[in-house]
Amino acid sequence: MAVPLLDLKLQYSTIRDEVMRVTEQVYESQAFILGKRVDDFERDFAVYCHSRFAVGVSSGTDALLVALMVHGIGPGDEVIVPAYSFFATAGVVDRLGARPVFADITLDDYNIDPAKIEERITPNTRAIMPVYLYGQCADMTAINAIAKKRNILIIEDAAQAVGSEFEGRRAGVLGDLGGFSFFPSKNLGAFGDAGAVTTEDEAMYEKLVDFRVHGMRPKYYHRYVGGNFRIDALQAAVLHVKLRHLESWAEGRRRNAKLYAELFAHAGLGERVVLPRELTKRRHVYNQFVIRFPEGRDTRDRVMNHLRSAGVGCDIYYPLTLPQQACFENVPGARDRYPSSETAADQTLAIPVYPELTRDQMAEVVREVKKGLSA
DSSP states (O other), rough: OOOOOHHHHHHHHHHHHHHHHHHHHHHHTTTOOHHHHHHHHHHHHHHEEEEEEEEEEEEHHHHHHHHHHHHOOOOOOOOEESSSSOTTHHHHHHHHHEEEEEOBOOOSSSBOOHHGGGGGGOOEEEEEEOOGGGGOOHHHHHHHHHHHHHHOOOEEEEETTTTOOOTTTTTTTTSSSSEOOOTTSSSSOOSSEEEEEESHHHHHHHHHHHHTTTBBBBBTSSSSOOOOOOOHHHHHHHHHHTTTTTTHHHHHHHHHHHHHHHHHHTOOOTOOOOOOOOOOEEEESSSEEEEEEETTTTHHHHHHHHHHHHHHHOSSOOOOOOGGHHHTTTTTTTOOOOOOHHHHHHHHHOOOOOOOTOOOHHHHHHHHHHHHHHH
């Protein structure tokens, strides 16, 4: 039984008529840049995130980039980031001439370890960028306490975590600004690249609106050097349709995560496969379902190769830590050891978890994992 890592065609089949209707309306209007479609999506996305404001932008990467830009972060500044994440987390810092400062993660949730943050703070630290990896918030009580004590900004990298919660509050309102990605594979995915920034601060909202159009207000008058970070009206229209279904999709992923726990336990793999856990007072939305093989990289790779040969989709998020990337080899701290991050890079593998999966498909995934371990 072939089981893809993600099957967006199944999702699309359930919303096709809605999507075709709104996109046709955009075509007929010939209004493709900003406008009412964007305004409507931003309003309802802010409501979903329990935020006062949301600003649609061109990608999740640009969401993080503009969040740093509006605070003037640049050369001489330092931003603390997890050593294990998607590249954009550190890449946007480096692009602005600032320095990404790496801190190790915890293997409980694959998020930045608050205990490792304080030792990385210097007089040049301007911001902390916690990543809510795979769909679960970091320990924001501890991180906010550190930031408040030192008067440091918090930029939430919530690219994978739309709808996740920490102590009843949603991702995007747990720091100063929140950055989201709507890459097609995300829980809320566009038909291409798109993203958003959330904020509770009205003055910051107004600045974000200016920065996404080259720092311009009114037309052709520029108070800042911003960028071309606009979200397309077509993407906003599609996302607005999908937003109405997001909660049911998130609950489908959560249901599948619970079912995986039952299936792996029944298969007797509890000691050989570490499953993701929803930690206390958090809501995990499982953008990925990442399992870990404590026996090491060779075992992980053997299982991965077996799954692929059996037609079961899987992938490694991520095969290298950020300090191990060649472009960061000269960044101070890149040669330090980040043991939990390195363990995650060596031992983890993502398996299918999208809400349309059937129980039979999930049972097939578990059977093939068990065969791969026995190979």
